[in-house]
Amino acid sequence: MNTLGEDAKNHGSAVGLSVDKITIRGGKPLVGRIELKGAKNLVTKAMVAALLGETPSVLKDVPNISDVNIVRGLLEVHGVHVSEGAEPGELILDPSNVEVAHFAAIDAHAGSSRIPILFCGPLLHRLGEAFIPDLGGCRIGDRPIDFHLDVLRTFGAVVEKLPSGIRMSAPNGLHGAKVELPYPSVGATEQVLLTAVRAEGITELKGAAIEPEIMDLINILQKMGATISVDTDRVIRIEGVKTLRGYTHRSLFDRNEAASWAAAALATEGDITVGGARQAEMLTFLNVFRKVGGAFDILEDGIRFYHPGGELNPVIIETGVHPGFMTDWQQPLVVALTKAQGVSIVHETVYEQRFGFVDALVDMGATIQIHKECLGGHACRFGQRNFNHSAVITGPTKLHGADVEVPDLRGGFSHLVAALSAEGTSTVSNVGIIARGYENFISKLEILGADFDLED
Numbered sequence: 001m002n003t004l005g006e007d008a009k010n011h012g013s014a015v016g017l018s019v020d021k022i023t024i025r026g027g028k029p030l031v032g033r034i035e036l037k038g039a040k041n042l043v044t045k046a047m048v049a050a051l052l053g054e055t056p057s058v059l060k061d062v063p064n065i066s067d068v069n070i071v072r073g074l075l076e077v078h079g080v081h082v083s084e085g086a087e088p089g090e091l092i093l094d095p096s097n098v099e100v101a102h103f104a105a106i107d108a109h110a111g112s113s114r115i116p117i118l119f120c121g122p123l124l125h126r127l128g129e130a131f132i133p134d135l136g137g138c139r140i141g142d143r144p145i146d147f148h149l150d151v152l153r154t155f156g157a158v159v160e161k162l163p164s165g166i167r168m169s170a171p172n173g174l175h176g177a178k179v180e181l182p183y184p185s186v187g188a189t190e191q192v193l194l195t196a197v198r199a200e201g202i203t204e205l206k207g208a209a210i211e212p213e214i215m216d217l218i219n220i221l222q223k224m225g226a227t228i229s230v231d232t233d234r235v236i237r238i239e240g241v242k243t244l245r246g247y248t249h250r251s252l253f254d255r256n257e258a259a260s261w262a263a264a265a266l267a268t269e270g271d272i273t274v275g276g277a278r279q280a281e282m283l284t285f286l287n288v289f290r291k292v293g294g295a296f297d298i299l300e301d302g303i304r305f306y307h308p309g310g311e312l313n314p315v316i317i318e319t320g321v322h323p324g325f326m327t328d329w330q331q332p333l334v335v336a337l338t339k340a341q342g343v344s345i346v347h348e349t350v351y352e353q354r355f356g357f358v359d360a361l362v363d364m365g366a367t368i369q370i371h372k373e374c375l376g377g378h379a380c381r382f383g384q385r386n387f388n389h390s391a392v393i394t395g396p397t398k399l400h401g402a403d404v405e406v407p408d409l410r411g412g413f414s415h416l417v418a419a420l421s422a423e424g425t426s427t428v429s430n431v432g433i434i435a436r437g438y439e440n441f442i443s444k445l446e447i448l449g450a451d452f453d454l455e456d
């Protein structure tokens, strides 16, 4: 992300959101039902996968979020024809006329998403060359791309660092390989999948990430004609094929958005039914939600999350790769933990700098200390490395209104939740960033009875 304000506005305007600030009068429980669409962390990759097909793909439940618009723009720059389908949230992606795009055009469309790096494998197969622009995504750590570049080189890609960015080519084609990731990176696993499916020969990936969004990407690639097996112990085998066809697919729901609204229900002492949420992909979250003192009912078409009354309990959470507690779930839940009776710990083991959002919560009256040590019980990659990656939250504290500025996507949602649960009035600015991953969040707040005003 560049300067926060500029970035936030870009995100908001990309989805028709013209506001920058929300003034929230807190202390009112959020109550009602909202509906989810597809997962930001699947839909955007599914759109890239369409590049691999010889025929058009149809993707359903695509949310109106700015990351989707960025990927759409990048596909269009490469000659993919993208149109709306018959049902709301349906996209038709026709890759019949894929063409080389100029670096400047790619850079202009890359925006602040991390997805452009996943275009490499498909574009190398289709066009023999690809460019990687400056990547965005939340600034919650260094977020290097070394695993991606190493993997692509192993497949036979030639990587050149030019003054304008990174250029990639495959003069001898791409070949299946044995690959082992040093850490089960979601993006690098997707890089391997999107490259190996059309590489010559067999790829064996060890140390793969196995998040539900990755499994759904595998579903899509299998529909396209790929042969992929997921073995035990994070091993994925891919048999490369010469051609793939388009797919028709309804995206997995956004489990990160579901967890955010669940935390909002708990922190505001409310009752929110999240239509489209499913139990299986949220098992770990649901266990923690219950331990904290939240209640949930699994419905046929969603999950009802509510505060059943009584006190909330402190917990110790370590974020981790699936099936662990997802790093994108902790921020709104930290707000609920400020209301728990006692000391909670959140040990962030996925990103080294993901507690930037807590300063605003402290300004609102929370008692949170951040430590460099690994406090969850296990040593992680960030221990002994000077990173503030463990949070100690002492409750219960009453939050009061304050003026706060959204630092990143999930941190931003946690600021909304804090303001909604606080006594008095808060102003949350830079809210456009939230549009990167939360579809229609302002209408959803309205539906749930939040008391707020919007400002440009």
Ligand SMILES: CC(=O)N[C@H]1[C@@H](OP(=O)(O)OP(=O)(O)OC[C@H]2O[C@@H](n3ccc(=O)[nH]c3=O)[C@H](O)[C@@H]2O)O[C@H](CO)[C@@H](O)[C@@H]1O
Residues within 6 Å of the ligand: 040, 041, 042, 114, 115, 141, 142, 143, 144, 145, 146, 147, 148, 149, 183, 184, 185, 186, 187, 188, 209, 211, 327, 328, 350, 351, 352
């Ligand atoms: C668009 C998308 O799907 N974003 C998700 C994806 O991000 P993303 O795919 O970027 O996350 P990764 O799983 O790759 O990153 C995990 C860790 O690996 C490190 N790493 C990664 C790649 C690399 O080349 N070198 C390296 O060191 C990262 O810095 C980080 O510390 O998975 C994360 C972990 O579930 C989620 O929080 C993000 O919401």
Ligand SMILES: C=C(OP(=O)(O)O)C(=O)O
Residues within 6 Å of the ligand: 113, 114, 136, 137, 138, 256, 328, 409, 410, 437
């Ligand atoms: C970190 C996140 O996403 P991204 O990888 O797109 O920055 C997130 O969704 O919380």
